[in-house]
Amino acid sequence: MATIDDFIHEPRVAYFSMEIALRNEIPTYAGGLGVLAGDTLRSAADLEIPLVAVTLASTAGYFRQMIDAEGRQTEQTDPWEPSQWAVSLDAIVAVTIEGRRVWIGGWLYVLGGHMNGTQPVVLLDTDLEQNGADDRAITRQLYGGDEAYRLRQEVVLGIGGIRMLQALGFQLRQYHMNEGHSALLALELLRRYAHPTEEVRAGESPYDIPRVRELCCFTTHTPVEAGHDKFGYDLVQRVLGDYIDPLTLRHLAGAEDLNMTRLALNLSEYVNGVARRHAEVSRHMFPGYHVHAVTNGVHPFTWTSVPFRKLFDARLPGWCHEPELLMRAECCIPDESVLMAHEEAKQRLIDEVNTRSGISLSVDCFTLGFARRMTAYKRPDLLFSDLERLQEIARRHPIQIVLAGKAHPKDASGKQLIETLHNHIRELGSVIPVAYLPDYDMATALALVSGVDVWLNTPLRPMEASGTSGMKAAFNGVPHVSVLDGWWIEGCIEGITGWAIGDDASSANGNDAGHLYQKLEQTILPLYYEDRAGWTAIMKGAIAKCASYFNSQRMMRRYASEAYVR
Ligand SMILES: *Cc1c(COP(=O)(O)O)cnc(C)c1O
Numbered sequence: 307m308a309t310i311d312d313f314i315h316e317p318r319v320a321y322f323s324m325e326i327a328l329r330n331e332i333p334t335y336a337g338g339l340g341v342l343a344g345d346t347l348r349s350a351a352d353l354e355i356p357l358v359a360v361t362l363a364s365t366a367g368y369f370r371q372m373i374d375a376e377g378r379q380t381e382q383t384d385p386w387e388p389s390q391w392a393v394s395l396d397a398i399v400a401v402t403i404e405g406r407r408v409w410i411g412g413w414l415y416v417l418g419g420h421m422n423g424t425q426p427v428v429l430l431d432t433d434l435e436q437n438g439a440d441d442r443a444i445t446r447q448l449y450g451g452d453e454a455y456r457l458r459q460e461v462v463l464g465i466g467g468i469r470m471l472q473a474l475g476f477q478l479r480q481y482h483m484n485e486g487h488s489a490l491l492a493l494e495l496l497r498r499y500a501h502p503t504e505e506v507r508a509g510e511s512p513y514d515i516p517r518v519r520e521l522c523c524f525t526t527h528t529p530v531e532a533g534h535d536k537f538g539y540d541l542v543q544r545v546l547g548d549y550i551d552p553l554t555l556r557h558l559a560g561a562e563d564l565n566m567t568r569l570a571l572n573l574s575e576y577v578n579g580v581a582r583r584h585a586e587v588s589r590h591m592f593p594g595y596h597v598h599a600v601t602n603g604v605h606p607f608t609w610t611s612v613p614f615r616k617l618f619d620a621r622l623p624g625w626c627h628e629p630e631l632l633m634r635a636e637c638c639i640p641d642e643s644v645l646m647a648h649e650e651a652k653q654r655l656i657d658e659v660n661t662r663s664g665i666s667l668s669v670d671c672f673t674l675g676f677a678r679r680m681t682a683y684k685r686p687d688l689l690f691s692d693l694e695r696l697q698e699i700a701r702r703h704p705i706q707i708v709l710a711g712k713a714h715p716k717d718a719s720g721k722q723l724i725e726t727l728h729n730h731i732r733e734l735g736s737v738i739p740v741a742y743l744p745d746y747d748m749a750t751a752l753a754l755v756s757g758v759d760v761w762l763n764t765p766l767r768p769m770e771a772s773g774t775s776g777m778k779a780a781f782n783g784v785p786h787v788s789v790l791d792g793w794w795i796e797g798c799i800e801g802i803t804g805w806a807i808g809d810d811a812s813s814a815n816g817n818d819a820g821h822l823y824q825k826l827e828q829t830i831l832p833l834y835y836e837d838r839a840g841w842t843a844i845m846k847g848a849i850a851k852c853a854s855y856f857n858s859q860r861m862m863r864r865y866a867s868e869a870y871v872r
Pocket residue numbers: 336337338339341677678679746747748751752772773774775776778
């Protein structure tokens with residue numbers, strides 16, 4: 307079993323994330339942000355780029371989703387046992403929260419890529435005898451509790467995380483904040499790099515801000531103002547006390563509220579958005595900052611189904627390490643092999659759906675998939691805007707649909723969407739069989755993106771910062787039909803890698819349902835049912851032109867060469 311000593315002999319980049327999808331059995335993630343963090347580490351392991359990740363143990367997980375016959379979501383905790391997967395850390399450190407000393411221990415999880423590389427992951431845990439009951443619960447529930455609970459978690463993650471890495475003896479050369487949740491780490495660095503008091507002139511900051519900026523990089527993921535974590539200064543004062551000079555804090559994090567995104571922006575030399583459009587939107591939202599664009603990617607091995615792994619291994623060996631090789635797919639893989647690999651993945655999905663949902667889907671029927679966090683801007687109901695029209699389309703060319711996704715327990719409109727979808731499922735009856743798989747997780751995601759025929763995305767522009775599930779589909783020869791937002795603005799070559807809904811990235815959101823129906827009826831379904839060769843060309847186009855680029859090996863190489871080596 308690996309220990310900390312295996313990882314402290316060389317300088318590392320500390321990668322901080324509130325959620326990380328380490329593996330399907332460990333429910334310390336809620337959605338795309340956590341999956342991206344996991345894929346980042348898996349690629350860093352493959353490419354042997356030395357990182358150390360810091361996150362919360364989230365021992366009660368995010369939540370387990372149950373859905374009743376009416377489509378009402380209920381939640382249960384989703385506990386996991388860290389000792390089953392990770393080793394207990396020797397060190398404990400403390401932070402001060404609301405004037406109390408809160409002790410933090412934790413776990414070392416060793417994450418493996420698909421090859422020999424590994425990365426250490428430190429899971430912070432306050433569930434220690436030394437702490438009172440409330441403090442023991444700080445690292446329990448991912449995205450649970452109220453605002454004060456969230457701020458306490460962010461103190462543990464950012465401030466506690468830095469102290470823990472130091473106590474464990476890590477040598478750190480850079481700090482990477484994956485989203486603003488961990489931005490308090492930069493305050494801890496400021497305190498560490500403060501000028502000696504006798505050298506500070508009146509009116510000057512006692513902190514060496516340029517020094518801290520050189521050490522930090524920040525990836526923002528949220529293209530809407532409301533999505534950024536903000537805390538009122540009353541609460542901040544109560545939780546942090548005199549941890550940091552209040553004037554400096556207001557100068558760095560905003561005059562009105564402590565805005566975690568602004569704090570991270572002001573204390574990071576390198577800042578990036580997660581797709582080109584998202585970087586543009588972020589530049590408008592935060593004028594005066596240089597926001598780079600590093601488009602997200604997905605981890606090749608993790609997101610490729612077994613039949614396609616075998617096929618790529620045989621035809622394009624080395625594809626996992628260098629997914630660029632997949633650009634040869636069009637010439638080097640026979641059509642028949644692509645179709646057979648897909649049919650195998652589709653059969654697996656359909657067997658699973660039929661067992662789990664009791665609905666009887668057929669391998670011969672065109673299957674559309676949509677699964678993601680259920681939240682208003684993702685518009686999961688767009689496909690069902692006009693049920694008559696959809697049924698009319700399906701009478702000519704049969705359609706079946708598989709859906710999945712969790713709504714945050716406090717997102718009333720997200721939960722309402724799940725109910726609405728269940729109403730539509732009933733109304734569509736036997737004309738269009740629709741299955742909704744509960745408890746969306748990494749395993750369900752892989753089964754879905756590899757087993758459907760087309761993957762759908764319908765976000766409200768410009769709210770999808772990147773989106774990654776469509777990239778996973780591409781690794782499995784499954785083309786994407788989507789509104790032009792996030793990564794799809796870069797990935798879509800109409801009729802070659804998939805299809806756009808609406809004409810361009812600025813077209814009105816209001817016509818999207820009509821465009822989607824038109825594209826299904828006139829382009830996608832006729833091609834699927836009447837032109838096998840044309841269809842296979844698009845499957846290969848998705849592999850050759852999307853999977854070869856939208857992967858986390860490319861993404862990680864860019865972080866390494868642009869953000870970490872400066
Ligand atoms: C990939 C993935 C996501 C993110 O998908 P998007 O397309 O970015 O919404 C969310 N949840 C799970 C379980 C995933 O595997």
